[in-house]
Amino acid sequence: MIMQGVIKQIFVDNWEKFSEIYKGKIRANISREVDKMINCKSLDNGFIEFKCENCGHIKRVGFSCKSRFCTSCGKKKSEEWSDEMVARLINSKHRHMVFTIPQELRIYFARDRKLLSLLPKCSAKAIMSWFRDLNKKECFTPGIISVIHTFGRDLKWNPHVHLIVTEGGAGEITIWRNTKHINYTALRKRWQKILLDEIGINLKSGKKEFKKLKNKLYKRLENGFYVYGKGEIKTAKQAGKYVGRYTARPAIAESRIIKYDGKKVTFRYERHEDGEEVVEEIDVIDFIGRVIRHIPEKNFKMIRYYGIYAKNTRHKNKFFKLVNEKVAEFKRKINNWQTRILLTFGVNPLKCEKCGTQMKFHDIYYKNVSVREKFKEKIIGENKIKIEEIMYNYGVIKGIIRDKIEPLYV
Template sequence: MKKGKMRLILEDHWASFMSKYDKKIRQNVKAEVDKVLRCKDTRYGYIELKCEKCNEIKKIGFTCKSRFCTSCGKIYVDKWIESMLSKLINVRHRHIVFTIPKELRVYFGKDRSKLKLLPQSAAKAVTSWMKSLNKSEEFIPGIVTVIHTFGRDLKWNPHVHMMITEGGSGKNTEWRHIKHISYIALRKRWQKILLDNINDIVKNKYEAKCLKDKLYRDKDKGFYVHAKTQIKSAKIAAKYIGRYVGRPAIAESRIIKYDGKIVTYKYTRHEDNKVVVETVEAHEFLKKVIIHIPEKHFKMIRYFGIY
């Protein structure tokens, strides 16, 4: 069995990483890494195939089915895309990314359960805007959201990828196509809805008030909302958003080199599309990667509106 670089890094350094940082590592992280280390290892179970002609026997180890696994994560995504094809309406969709300021990010890291506020707030921003277009109809779109906690540089950067129908179903109209989506309006709504929940995000009331005032003052145009691609069909939409579902923080292809101690990886910087190469010690690399393993049973994918 050919092993990927991520698997080799874990095999070489996870034990020493655990002995050094054991008390700081979340239990779910330990469980997910353990799954990956056992993936396809016949010592932990296998199926046996026998050729009827030559009697040759081949053992195939069970997969771990962890989304942290670069191999099993892809299988999960393929199955998810297949299931979504029967759910999505065959209309145009839009990919939108909702981001939050740096000042807010740390609080979602302290209490990961609060990450659910991000897709909830993003969906509310869009649905409230769409309903306001025609108050007698109150058009409702179909929305699929995926939470990502990592940026391209692997830093903690929670944000929401949204796939939304270009249009919605009204009280009296079966379907209304809505081509223009006002991102100026969405930015303001996204900001207000999140900051209305600031006391749930920041526990200290004085700290919450100061931060809220600062973010309204510094972000007078609202929080950044990036409109990405228009997608013509449900099939393309499922495959497109599927790229963000169960995606590991770093793909094998981005790990350029691993010499047993040092890891070299690359990413394309968002600001200028420049390829950046970073070289870090293996333990430091593991720190960057495992913070993005979600809590057990936490739903990274959520559905709103008519979906």
């Protein structure tokens, strides 16, 4: 069985070598995210200190890196996003859709990563235009949550977008209309045209070559680009399952890595075409290259909201939620380090190893400096003048200081 933290170990062992091989070719954000992941929970970067009031035992927990790239922090972030998205869903059936692109287009998104924002934008536009065409007067608006993925199951570059879409929309007159049938043939053609037009507009160079490719794709793919949409979501439990699986998670889970011997990495994945399990062994440097390729640019939003799920929509508070708001709030409150470990492993991390007493928060350290001591110094400094003033007033009242002016500050 593969050890926990194997991905981090792979980078600890090989990142320096990889950086030397590809010097000058690594995006700045990749270096930042990898360094954060390698130093995740290192006590050198600071820690929280817990203390047992019964026996005095101290436990120190290093700060997490909070990077989406880190398998530990990324998983936590993915779960938080999943809960947040499910809490947004209205009490309606939803459909899970996947909008894909042909292989010839993948290189454009690799060269210019800003183009990735076109995937959710254009797929949402295709869906919303189809809904609105159902009734021009009503102009029905669905709810859409989209998640950009750049990786396939084999970790190769394969940009596509996953969407959670309401099976219905809010109209200008009618409050809500359910839509049982979605015309995927129409969606594929709309998706193809809207995306190709937007790529052509946003390309910085090579527009002539792209125009030729565009014509070839129209001829070869007469039915449009492939759109999958058979995943039906009826309950909050199903929503959590779908959203949790496809939200902005790390490119590979540690459970998929079978073996790492220092030179080679063996991992498994389920082939999309036939559901068969494939085991692949690759050089560790190649593995690192495949994984880091999917690190997004700094502040790039992998999750986007459209239609009635957009932030500033007039439909925001019209509908009942799929998940009760009190339940969603409770989940947010219990989503902390201690509770997650307790629920996952059945172990209370704050139970004293020496005497079994519940440990309490004691201090925070940044760069080996105690926050408790800093606060003490600050409070003492701020109150020193007040103490001197009080002492002087006390002396006057008691008659110790008479008939002369004493300075308040020395």
